[in-house]
Amino acid sequence: MQNVVIDSVKTVIGWVPERWLPGGTPDPLIGRRGAVGTQASRLDGPLKVAGQARFAGEVAMEGMCYATLVHSPVTRGTITRLDTGRAEAAPGVILVMTHRNMPRLGTVPLISMTDLSAVGNSAVPIMQDAEIRYNGQVVALVLAETQEQADHAASLLDIDYAVSAAKTDFDGAKPNARVPASILIEKNHVSVGNAERELGSARYSVDNVYKTPGQNHNAIELHAVTLAWQGDSLTIHDTTQMIAASATAIAKLFGLKREQVRVLSPYVGGGFGGKGLWDHQIVAIAAAKLAGRPVRLALSREGVYRIIGGRTPTEQRVAIGADGDGRFTALVHTGYSVMPPYGASPEQYSMSARAAYRSKSFEIIQRHLDLDIVPNTFMRAPGEAIGTFAVESAVDELADQMGIDPIELRMRNEPEQHPLSGTPFSQRALRKAFEDGARRFGWEKRQAQPGMVRDGEWRIGMGCAAGSFPYARMPGAEVRIRLGRDGTATVSSSAQEMGMGTATVQVQHAADRLGLPMEAITFEMGDSDLPAAPMAGGSSQTASLAAAIAAAADKLTVELLRLAGNASPVAGLRVGEVRLMEGEIVGIEEPSRRESFNSILSRSSRDEVVVTAGGGAPLEIFKFAMHSSSAIFCEVRVSDVTGEIRVERLLGSFDCGAILNPKTAISQFKGGMIMGLGLALTEETLFDERSGRIMNATLADYHVPTHLDVPEIEVIWTGIPDSRSPLGARGIGEIGITGVAAAVANAVYNATGKRVRDLPITLDKVL
Ligand code: MOS
Numbered sequence: 001m002q003n004v005v006i007d008s009v010k011t012v013i014g015w016v017p018e019r020w021l022p023g024g025t026p027d028p029l030i031g032r033r034g035a036v037g038t039q040a041s042r043l044d045g046p047l048k049v050a051g052q053a054r055f056a057g058e059v060a061m062e063g064m065c066y067a068t069l070v071h072s073p074v075t076r077g078t079i080t081r082l083d084t085g086r087a088e089a090a091p092g093v094i095l096v097m098t099h100r101n102m103p104r105l106g107t108v109p110l111i112s113m114t115d116l117s118a119v120g121n122s123a124v125p126i127m128q129d130a131e132i133r134y135n136g137q138v139v140a141l142v143l144a145e146t147q148e149q150a151d152h153a154a155s156l157l158d159i160d161y162a163v164s165a166a167k168t169d170f171d172g173a174k175p176n177a178r179v180p181a182s183i184l185i186e187k188n189h190v191s192v193g194n195a196e197r198e199l200g201s202a203r204y205s206v207d208n209v210y211k212t213p214g215q216n217h218n219a220i221e222l223h224a225v226t227l228a229w230q231g232d233s234l235t236i237h238d239t240t241q242m243i244a245a246s247a248t249a250i251a252k253l254f255g256l257k258r259e260q261v262r263v264l265s266p267y268v269g270g271g272f273g274g275k276g277l278w279d280h281q282i283v284a285i286a287a288a289k290l291a292g293r294p295v296r297l298a299l300s301r302e303g304v305y306r307i308i309g310g311r312t313p314t315e316q317r318v319a320i321g322a323d324g325d326g327r328f329t330a331l332v333h334t335g336y337s338v339m340p341p342y343g344a345s346p347e348q349y350s351m352s353a354r355a356a357y358r359s360k361s362f363e364i365i366q367r368h369l370d371l372d373i374v375p376n377t378f379m380r381a382p383g384e385a386i387g388t389f390a391v392e393s394a395v396d397e398l399a400d401q402m403g404i405d406p407i408e409l410r411m412r413n414e415p416e417q418h419p420l421s422g423t424p425f426s427q428r429a430l431r432k433a434f435e436d437g438a439r440r441f442g443w444e445k446r447q448a449q450p451g452m453v454r455d456g457e458w459r460i461g462m463g464c465a466a467g468s469f470p471y472a473r474m475p476g477a478e479v480r481i482r483l484g485r486d487g488t489a490t491v492s493s494s495a496q497e498m499g500m501g502t503a504t505v506q507v508q509h510a511a512d513r514l515g516l517p518m519e520a521i522t523f524e525m526g527d528s529d530l531p532a533a534p535m536a537g538g539s540s541q542t543a544s545l546a547a548a549i550a551a552a553a554d555k556l557t558v559e560l561l562r563l564a565g566n567a568s569p570v571a572g573l574r575v576g577e578v579r580l581m582e583g584e585i586v587g588i589e590e591p592s593r594r595e596s597f598n599s600i601l602s603r604s605s606r607d608e609v610v611v612t613a614g615g616g617a618p619l620e621i622f623k624f625a626m627h628s629s630s631a632i633f634c635e636v637r638v639s640d641v642t643g644e645i646r647v648e649r650l651l652g653s654f655d656c657g658a659i660l661n662p663k664t665a666i667s668q669f670k671g672g673m674i675m676g677l678g679l680a681l682t683e684e685t686l687f688d689e690r691s692g693r694i695m696n697a698t699l700a701d702y703h704v705p706t707h708l709d710v711p712e713i714e715v716i717w718t719g720i721p722d723s724r725s726p727l728g729a730r731g732i733g734e735i736g737i738t739g740v741a742a743a744v745a746n747a748v749y750n751a752t753g754k755r756v757r758d759l760p761i762t763l764d765k766v767l
Pocket of ligand 1: 241271272273274378379380381382536537538539
């Protein structure tokens, strides 16, 4: 059904003239900027450095008590005995909640492309029955006067389980793999020409299986809520990437009106896809209701591993056939990942092969394995982060086989339009990104023959890879602009600040859009009572908010022109004929026709003008192929003695449209690239297939890169604006990670002659 709807939309949009669509006329701010493009410092920086930014687990509430969760140690089974007596008798205990006394609730609607208020990551019933469906599932919640008392009492619950057989074996699940019809908004199965036949007759070919492990979310800030009921209304301090949608979903789930639920999340200490609506918020809300007390529930690090999904493991086949000139005749990208039927995240790794290269034939399909696990979720460039590892490793292998430079091979297959849909790229300068990156990195010093460069026990090698991430703008973004007679403006939206500089960049934007200095603008966010912003995810928030602010600025202009009336020098001008600059409405053709906001408001006896507007549906993504791209370069040294792999240098050359704030952008790119190093070298969820349990649920055992693992990272960009997006910008949040793992793997091959096709690349694999 979804495929049919989207196909129809694409067909209709194909007929509609460009100028009628969003992005049809380039945003005038692309060529005219003041605050945008400057290195504005993060507005939330001083508060965070001073420790004054209050996070969800730090908010204090009058009469608050503390919650601890009890998790199932078995994977499948039934609770056969549940004795809460010892826990209830423990000092300070207020409530022990289990499936027996948990209020009956429906399931949270799963995140989907069709209902943007749906936020659930799991359709597993939350403490509604005695059944255990995955290892780590919440079976009880204990409330006490102190955290220590709650933790202690939680250890006193006596629970017996009847264990039944569980599905925990990746390979064993393959015969029953499901083939979903669609992956996000793309058709899953793509078959162009006969790729297997082309592969069989290709002059050059590679055909390999690449494996990536499961990974877990490890935001610095642990998941936490502090919340209270006031009668039938709820106030929830949460750490979430989806403030407005969470409020809507919670209201539905607890049978409340949307206005009765307020979610506050002004600061999020890292989201990465993991800060959605999970079981802990729901049980905390229910427990607060039963106890009649405000509740704080902060997950432990282990708790995050138990009930917050991470990235699924994958096994991907990538095969490429090429003719004598290296032009691709076949591109095959198929594979398996885990996605239980009660999950919501398909890990779209096959996107990597859909937009990157021209090929005579394609065969692309993803298969889902059904295991009894906490459902995996979105995580740090879901899909592309690991899909590019497979595809970009395979390209490197093919270049090696052909004896040509891997950048040259990529450029020979650079598509002129989207390889599958044939839609034009809105902007794509991957070639320039590679050229600039290669020059800056000193790629010409690379020895094509592996294992040629040595420094004592160290072998040294260089590798590169391309990365890509689709542009997204979410529908339903609303903002309110309040322009005061005093020359200040407040822009309000329930948007999320996860550390990337949301408010900072939108203040820069609003300053230019409204013709005011940055100091005159306040961006109000993080509160579901404000006009609803879509979730911060898919590298989409900046564009989503920017389109809404642009629409609201237009509406504000209309309102100011109306208030200006017939006596004004701008009388008779219309919204497209004026711009807002330096506190005035100014005629574009005749700049002498102008009047200040202050004068207009004074004359009409108004203290302020308030407008609310939305960004409209993102139809441009059906008319144009819109992707951010990257060229990643890496130099490694690998010890002959220990197999230790040190990344010496890492350079990212990005093509992501206009860069709105170089300072915050560099941070995001570097952060993404460091996540890429984790993916390449250290991160791996160790899942015990015998027990169905994650074995390394601590930061001591699950290794993320530390400062000493991270080399000097260089970031450059083309900065070429995308004429189809607000401000000419595309997302930059997730592109940083894509391509990094392949660049590292390719460098390790160049250093050692060892091709590692399963992540992470640990020393045992290169010795
Ligand atoms: Mo991201 S994985 O869309 O937070």
